[in-house]
Structures are given as C-alpha cells and as structure tokens.
Amino acid sequence: KRPVAAPDKDLARTVTKVGVIGAGLMASQFALLFLRRLQVPVLITDVDQARVDKGLASIHEEIEKLEGKGRIDSDTAHRLRALVHGTTDKGEYADCDLVIEAVFEETAVKQQVFAEIERIVSRDTVLATNTSSLSVEEIGSVLEHPDRLVGFHFFNPVAVMPLVEVVRTPQASEEALATAFVVAKDLRKNAIGSADAPGFIVNRLLAKVMGEAARALDEGTPLATVERAFAPLGLPMTPFQLIDLVGWKVAAHVQDTMASHFPDRFHASENLHALAELDQALEKDKGGRVTGWTKQAQKALRVGDAP
Numbered sequence: 411k412r413p414v415a416a417p418d419k420d421l422a423r424t425v426t427k428v429g430v431i432g433a434g435l436m437a438s439q440f441a442l443l444f445l446r447r448l449q450v451p452v453l454i455t456d457v458d459q460a461r462v463d464k465g466l467a468s469i470h471e472e473i474e475k476l477e478g479k480g481r482i483d484s485d486t487a488h489r490l491r492a493l494v495h496g497t498t499d500k501g502e503y504a505d506c507d508l509v510i511e512a513v514f515e516e517t518a519v520k521q522q523v524f525a526e527i528e529r530i531v532s533r534d535t536v537l538a539t540n541t542s543s544l545s546v547e548e549i550g551s552v553l554e555h556p557d558r559l560v561g562f563h564f565f566n567p568v569a570v571m572p573l574v575e576v577v578r579t580p581q582a583s584e585e586a587l588a589t590a591f592v593v594a595k596d597l598r599k600n601a602i603g604s605a606d607a608p609g610f611i612v613n614r615l616l617a618k619v620m621g622e623a624a625r626a627l628d629e630g631t632p633l634a635t636v637e638r639a640f641a642p643l644g645l646p647m648t649p650f651q652l653i654d655l656v657g658w659k660v661a662a663h664v665q666d667t668m669a670s671h672f673p674d675r676f677h678a679s680e681n682l683h684a685l686a687e688l689d690q691a692l693e694k695d696k697g698g699r700v701t702g703w704t705k706q707a708q709k710a711l712r713v714g715d716a717p
C-alpha cells in the first residue's frame with residue numbers, strides 16, 4: 411500500500427474552469443463553493459433543463475443570502491452570478507480543468523457519467539468523485555486514464571463543514587492528488603488524505619453513529635427516545651437530524667456499503683430503508699422535519715413501539 415501522504419503541491423494543475431456534474435442540492439452547494447472561493451467559471455449540467463434551472467435558481471438564492479448577510483458586496487454577487495452557467499450540453503465540459511460529480515450514489519451511475527465526460531475533456535483534466543463510501547478505484551476502472559480520478563469527499567452542509575477527504579487510489583497520479591489538495595486549500599477547507607477504503611475515514615465513525623441509532627429502532631426503541639438519548643452528548647445534531655441532513659437514502663446506502671464490506675462491524679438496518687422510503691413519500695418540508703414527523707416515522711418503522 412502507498413502511504414497516504416500529501417503530494418508535492420507544485421504538481422497541481424491550474425484550475426481556470428470547474429465543471430460540476432449534476433444540479434441537485436449537493437451539486438448546487440459545490441458550485442457555490444467553487445464560485446465563491448475560486449472565482450472562476452463554474453458549469454453545472456443535468457439531464458433536463460428544468461433541473462438545471464432549479465439548480466441555478468438555488469445558487470442565485472444563496473448568492474443573494476450571502477449579499478444580504480454582508481458576506482459579499484454587490485459587485486462580487488454580480489460577478490458570481492455571471493460566472494455560473496447551466497446547460498444540458500455536456501460538451502461544455504471540454505475546457506474544464508477539474509470536473510467533480512455529485513450524482514446518484516451508485517457505482518454504475520458514476521462510472522457511466524465519468525466514461526462519458528472523459529471522452530469530452532482534455533487529457534489533463536482532473537476528475538473527482540464525491541462518493542460517500544463507494545470504491546473510487548472501482549468507479550475509475552472504466553476510465554481510459556484512471557490516474558486522473560481522485561475521491562474528493564465533502565461534508566454537509568458543504569459551505570460550513572471545514573473538512574474534505576482526498577481519496578488516493580493505487581492508480582491516482584501525483585498531479586491529480588496535488589490539484590485536489592491545492593483546490594481544497596483555496597476553498598478554505600482542511601484536506602486530509604485517505605486510502606480508498608470503504609467509508610474512507612469519517613464515514614466509518616458517522617456510519618456507526620447513524621447505524622447504531624437505526625439499530626436501536628430495530629430493537630424496538632421509539633425514534634423520539636433515541637433522539638432524546640443522544641441529546642446530552644452535546645453533539646451538534648442528533649443521529650436522525652444528521653441522517654436527515656445527509657439524506658436518508660444516502661445514509662442507507664453508506665450503511666449498506668459498510669455492512670457489505672465489514673459484516674462483523676456494521677449492520678444494514680431495515681428501518682433505515684423504511685425511513686428513507688417514508689422520506690421520499692413525504693413532500694419535503696425541511697424546517698424541523700425530524701421532530702415534526704417523528705410520530706409518522708415511528709408508524710413507518712418495521713417494529714412495534716417499545717413499552
């Protein structure tokens with residue numbers, strides 16, 4: 411195994427345009443971060459124009475909020491709005507130096523997206539995946555040049571959380587890794603190098619917290635009780651608030667990945683999937699949803715109420 415050390419920063423490629431694949435919640439957060447910190451053109455794409463427009467609207471809204479809070483002046487807000495572009499035409503990734511994906515958390519989906527993008531971009535373009543726990547090496551196995559792919563794992567909320575994991579596959583080039591570390595610094599994030607292991611570093615711990623909370627449900631403890639039990643620990647969020655923040659489906663995916671790789675240490679939770687289904691079924695109303703829909707969630711659980 412190669413040691414997971416930071417590479418020589420001088421090898422980093424200069425990033426003059428960033429491509430974000432996707433225009434959903436995570437992709438919009440990335441786009442805003444790159445815009446704000448790198449102040450270079452940022453491209454977002456999605457499968458249809460309606461999704462692209464929704465992504466652009468959310469980026470514009472966040473820029474307005476930053477302006478409203480006095481974090482950026484109106485000239486900067488204007489400049490950032492001009493720098494972001496959305497389209498359904500993937501051909502526009504051609505002149506991007508860095509392309510990061512924020513698409514569905516499934517290896518085959520990410521492989522398909524990267525294989526398509528690799529045919530468009532130049533040989534020097536660095537590709538990055540924001541996968542939460544999938545094997546970066548496996549995702550890159552479809553590439554003609556897998557050395558250009560790194561894991562670039564951000565945490566929710568992207569604007570606020572200071573950490574990013576830079577994941578090194580055995581094939582990753584020093585140039586691609588150096589680019590990720592330098593870009594992370596420019597984004598004002600603390601980058602740590604991680605081996606390409608399931609859950610990398612952080613999700614091994616978080617999957618434990620989220621998974622064991624779900625297991626407590628499996629054992630029959632009501633959801634509200636699990637929430638109350640964690641409150642005195644002083645964590646910024648209770649386990650279910652955390653799951654709600656990262657997305658129930660993503661949390662269930664991470665849990666499944668960890669359970670399949672480490673069956674002695676992690677366990678898939680049927681209730682995590684039940685709650686992910688409920689989450690999809692309910693029309694999203696983010697404000698205070700976890701406490702608000704606890705009763706409904708409890709009913710959806712595939713266990714009875716504890717006495």
Ligand code: 3HC
Pocket residue numbers: 479541542543564565566567568569570571613616646647652656660664
């Ligand atoms: N998007 C953008 N900004 C947000 C935000 C969001 N979703 N939530 C909060 N913020 C901003 C607020 O606007 C505020 O900014 P300001 O200082 O400019 O006004 C700042 O964050 C602080 O927000 P609040 O004062 O409202 O809230 P808190 O002090 O309660 O902090 C929190 C909110 C930072 C989200 C805190 O609850 C926290 O740290 N929670 C834990 C988050 C965590 O563990 N994330 C990791 C998830 S795991 C993951 O993503 C990996 C994946 O692979 C599973």
